Amino acid sequence: QLQLVESGGGLVQPGGSLRLSCAASGFALNSYAIGWFRQAPGKEREVVSCISSGGGRTNYADSVKGRFTIPRDNAENTVYLQMNSMKPEDTGIYYCVASPLCSDQVPGGYLEGWGQGKLVTVSS
Numbered sequence: 001q002l003q004l005v006e007s008g009g010g011l012v013q014p015g016g017s018l019r020l021s022c023a024a025s026g027f028a029l030n031s032y033a034i035g036w037f038r039q040a041p042g043k044e045r046e047v048v049s050c051i052s053s054g055g056g057r058t059n060y061a062d063s064v065k066g067r068f069t070i071p072r073d074n075a076e077n078t079v080y081l082q083m084n085s086m087k088p089e090d091t092g093i094y095y096c097v098a099s100p101l102c103s104d105q106v107p108g109g110y111l112e113g114w115g116q117g118k119l120v121t122v123s124s
Helices: none
Strands: 002-007 010-012 018-024 033-039 046-051 058-060 078-083 092-099 118-122
Touching (some): 018 033
Antiparallel strands (some): 002 018, 033 092, 092 118
């Protein structure tokens, strides 16, 4: 299992923004597809976004498309989840994940590692 360390999260009002970071140590983050999952209370885990290892492709769930982006800083060996125009439905625990391909980030798919999870709460 690859080690991924998340930072960020917290409380934000609807319409606000937050940024999560996912940093890798001991391996090149851009050798893997890096994605973000989230799990809201009482709901199933959802694939939020993914960036391919080469950075040429990004994927977003329909629920976040146009609001979230997944930038990568190779110099810092870090992938971010920039969350804008946030809604209460975005509340949940967010996990970054590493896999060979973004297409692996599905139920039952092969994942190389997980971040520890960060709580994001969107509330007035």
